[in-house]
Amino acid sequence: MMRSMLACLALCVVVGSSKPTEKKSRVHDEEPLSQLEHNDNKNFDYDHEAFLGHDEAKTFDQLPPEESKRRLGIMVDKIDSNRDGFVSEDELKVWIKNAQKKHVLDSVERQWSDFDMNNDGLISWDEYKNVTYGSYLDDPQADSEYNYTHMMARDERRFRVADTNGDLIADKVEFTAFLHPEDHEHMKDVVVQETIEDIDKNGDGFIDIQEYIGDMYNAEDEEEDPEWVESERQQFSEFRDKNKDGKMDKEETLDWILPSDYDHAEAEAKHLLHESDANQDGKLTKKEILDKFDVFVGSQVTDFGEALLRHDEF
Template identity: 90%
Template sequence: MKKYQRSKMIRPLLMCVVLCVVSGSSKPTEKKSRVHDEEPLSLVEHDDRKNYDYDHEAFLGRDEAKTFDQLPPEESKRRLGIIAEKIDGNKDGFISEEELKVWIKSAQKKHIYDSVEHQWKDFDVNGDGLISWEEYKNVTYGSYLDDPQADAEYNYTHMMARDERRFRVADVNGDMSADKQEFTAFLHPEDHEHMKDVVVQETMEDIDKNGDGFIDLKEYIGDMYTAEDEEEDPEWVASERQQFSEFRDKNKDGKMDKEETLDWILPSDYDHAEAEAKHLLHESDANQDGKLTKKEILDKFDVFVGSQVTDFGEALLRHDEF
């Protein structure tokens, strides 16, 4: 079967999924994907020619973006005005690129916090304020542990071993129980410095098919795209081959080692929030003075929040923050 994803979509779409755990389930219901790249600002494609959905989620956070999607335009603008005033940290009447970046990062952190809170109650079975490895293992792999032969679709033994390895790295004090901070590092390792090695290790294990400890060009391309018989490669594949040879393989030995893989999946020189702040500024700065007024933001409210009139609009008008 052909696997096809444009390169620009791989980060942040394919490489962002962390733990595929279903609340209340006693086993994983689908194969767990590796951590790959930092937590994305949005899971949708960033293509303004189609819509501004990526910008909405990056600016508001995913849950809040869903709420705004249900609002009539006048209410959407009203709430956006309140948000604009909050973003203006120094209260000088203008919103700088830095203030936008800070806001976007806070929205991202809120999403991560909400994700951890949502899953916490499922795994802290005894309610002691900690999640032990045994609790996590039993909730996630309970059915498999009870009957290992019942589901042979995935190698749950391997998946469980990977989870335990990541849990041990996240467990800073080594007591095999995670507090909120440690559990956050476990669920979102891409955001924690001490978790980077395990992120790289998981990535290389998945892509390094020949097990030589490196990612060669064939493995790199094969992770994104598998051609059918006699099928001509799309143009973006040629572009990725060039990216590999010119930028990924820094020492020009034909393969990526651990350091090169780290630089690929967690680049230190690229900040998603900063890039999005620049994009929003570019889209909305009518007088090109390098900063935004509340009016400029409201004039481009569709870029920041969007809205649509629905039957649920009135019910969503009541919100503590607004």
Template identity: 80%
Template structure:
């Protein structure tokens, strides 16, 4: 069975306050915190996914406000590592990282048995290729919206980058790097390369302003949104550092994987700012419960499933 989702790219919007607007990270699988827009004026869905994880944030949709508060109270006790009755920014950061790691672990576990077809504890490139592209290889379609040959070539290139001992056999760690390259330093060049390839339309291996905007906005008539003008300004002031009108690999790296930006820390600060009613720099359980819609909401998140599996944390 062909799995085009494994070769698709996801646009992630990461919250930022004092830096060039939003950091966008295009990756092979899921986003670091959430692939939703971080706009609290519209909803707190981004915060829900950052706090709980994408999969968990869906079951909570069916909870009443009372039940979501009750379950949130249990989670708060887990976050409060030192049992002092308060949740600090550092404890929030540690919790968000736990949620991230669990998402990555679950993602790998869900797919492992599908690709390890001989059950030897390793996934060879041939196994991955046959499972992902087997039907295409057996009977290539005459017409298709997907360029499967290119997708397969890109996957092999990424597989080789993740395969640190070059034996074309991926263990769990290597397969994790393949599925989630943004979390591994030795995979960052591949993430940047794939980003440029997907945005670059004229084939010069660079990203110009038109390509940069076109990746985020397709005009469909009517008045252009204000944020598009803001992004143009961002391109000239922050993205194109050498002012040659285009973003090269180094500039693209700074855009999608900035070394001076910690999205977990930014989200923890954001949650604290939104909920710290007495502005003492920490959150009581009551403050979190009073702001439950920021953390888990009700009828809007998947937090219920987290509680059902809380021992896994």
């Protein structure tokens, strides 16, 4: 499957389990605005999650159109920060970034109590290790399905990088960096290191074209390579491998997984503007947004009933 379609969760932590399970600790890319496919020909679900955040998008999916539009109208007034009666691309971008930031913080909050075992408002490495790997630590021979020693070492390395004061105790800012390293400048080196370790099959510290393609596609599954594979080969040769030595080093890998010249929120803001700007003046009125409310927010039910989940702000 193409890398652009991969889930990019920073860390799938183990919560409330008697033994650790396989974790995806590699970060493939900047934290996405949504894990869903962005295909407007099918639906606008990606746009809903990008604009609202994951949890709020689920709430809107349960609302009737009238209520969905009403709440969107209230949001438009909040997005229009300079109160000029229009929503600009920059205002949309700020709103989207804030929605995604809230999603990350909510994710950390949901997991916090599972690891803060002594309820002191901090999470030590020992607490995290014992919750995540407790059963393995008690009996390392009980389950050999995964290399938990390696997984635990990677977690500790990431934890130490996130732990900026070096006391092996994380506050919420540090724990957020541990769970979502792609959003933090000081975490980029460890993100690159994890990526190379996972893809570099020959252990030379680089990613060659065979390893790059092999991470996305198993040639044994098809009689001939699909077109996108050839496109990825061309991408590697022309853009990924900048110094043309046939492999990606750490700097080239960083440019690949965390490109500094691409802003997901900005791209989504441009997309929403393009979809809704009826008079093509480069800004949106409330009417233009509400006329295209299905692009911004979801709505599936046809009556209020029990599904109408009202929030205080609405």
